[in-house]
Amino acid sequence: MTKKNATIYDISKKLNVSVATVSRALNDNPRISQATKDLVVKTAKEMNYKQNNLAKALKSGETKNVGIIVPYINTNFFSSVIRGIEEELSNHGYHVIICQSHEDVFTEKKHLNTLLNAQVDGIFMSVSRTTIDTEHIQHILNTTNTPIIFFDRKKDIPGISTVTIDDYKAGYMATEHLIDEGYKNICHLAGDLNLEIYQNRLNGYKQALIDHQFQVKEENIISTGSSIDAGIEAIKTLWDRKSIPDAIFSASDFAALGACQELKKRKIKIPQEVAVIGFSNEPFTQFMELPMSSMDQTPVIMGNMAGKVFIDHVKDNSSGVSIEKKVVLAPKIIIRKSSKRK
Structure with a gap:
């Protein structure tokens, strides 16, 4: 029986x-x-x-579930942010539901509807690169009391709290490091400029050049994907030109890895002839044959802070107060052999 x-x-x-x-x-x-x-x-x-959790949720108005939407989870950055959110919220009895948009705004919309139908208590989002129109997000703000917290990739929407790093400062720091090491012709693999984070990294790169009396050369700025193949193709494009760079600042570790692979194939010495610094401090960067410099986004801390912001929302909403927080974390530069000439 x-x-x-x-x-x-x-x-x-x-x-x-x-x-x-x-x-x-x-x-x-x-x-x-x-x-x-x-x-x-x-x-x-x-x-x-x-x-009976459903009955309990109906009575309390809380499911103790939250949704997290990321472009993909197969990178250390996004999986570490998720870990940080989960660590923070588990202390308050919350469980997480993880969704991947696969960089598709229509999938992002479907996941938002699914999470709302599941009556989650909050939604954490890093928007897809195809999220240009934000009407679907604005609709949630206008029709529900479900708090939304953006992390890393965000849109400037009144009423939504955000947790990011200072991407402008990170771009500035990476470029200034290359200048301090004696490099003169610094190229930038800029990522997808539809996304604000890549625009800010690009602007930091430009300002560092200007502040150190270097010319900003548009031919040294290549908008790329964030993949290994994108980095390989970027090097092929650059080496077809007359002015060959002596340093590369990539807005993505994966594109930077592709750049290193192509430079090695061409028998170009790193960092003696060309320096490389990436972005995100993915674990593989320290285990490469020549360890690669990178900008660390402190993803676990970012997740922790996003969780804290959500808890603040819950506390303040229970007293009838509406809040909107903008948390900006400081980036860290991790210097390894790939960019250290001196």
């Missing part, structure tokens, strides 16, 4: 106490003595009692 799940009525009957007492004990009500709570919990386990 299969063992049926018990109800609070079964527990009440066995212990000869009221249903209300069982319910309060299971929900850790301070009006119930610890001895009674322990007895009720012990009996519930013995009788295979399973709490």
Whole structure:
């Protein structure tokens, strides 16, 4: 015979106490003595009692679930942000539902609808590169009380809190490091400039050149994808030109890896002839044959902060206050052999 799940009525009957007492004990009500709570919990386990989470959610107005939408999870950066969010929220009893947009705005929309139908208590988002029109996000703000928190990739929408790093400063720091190492003709693999983070990294690169009396050469700026193949193709493009760079700042570690592979294939010495610095500090950068410099985005801390911002939303909304926070984390430069000439 299969063992049926018990109800609070079964527990009440066995212990000869009221249903209300069982319910309060299971929900850790301070009006119930610890001895009674322990007895009720012990009996519930013995009788295979399973709490009805849906009923509990309907009563409390909370599901204790949150959604996270990322472009993809097969990079250390996004998986580490998710880890940071989960670490922070698990302390408050929340569970996470993870969705991938695969850089497609229509998939992003479907995931948002699915999460809303699941009545999640909040949504964390890093928007896809094809998210130009944000009407689907604005609609959620206008029609629900579900808080949305952007992290890393964001859109400037009033009412939505954001947690990012200072991408402008990171671009400036990476470029200034190459200048300090004595490089003169610095190229930038700029990523997808539809996204604000890549625009900010590009602007930081430009300003560092200007501040150090270098000319900003548009032919040294290549908008690329964030893949190894994109980095390979970028080097092929650059080496077809008259002015060959002596340093490369890539807005993506993967594009930087592709650049290193193509430079090695062409027997160009790194960093003696060409320096390379990437962005994100993916784990592979330190284990390459020639360890690669990179800008660290502190993703776990970013996830922790996003979780804290959400908890602040919950606390403030319970008192009828609407908040909007803009958290900007400081980037860190990780200098390794690929960019250290001196």
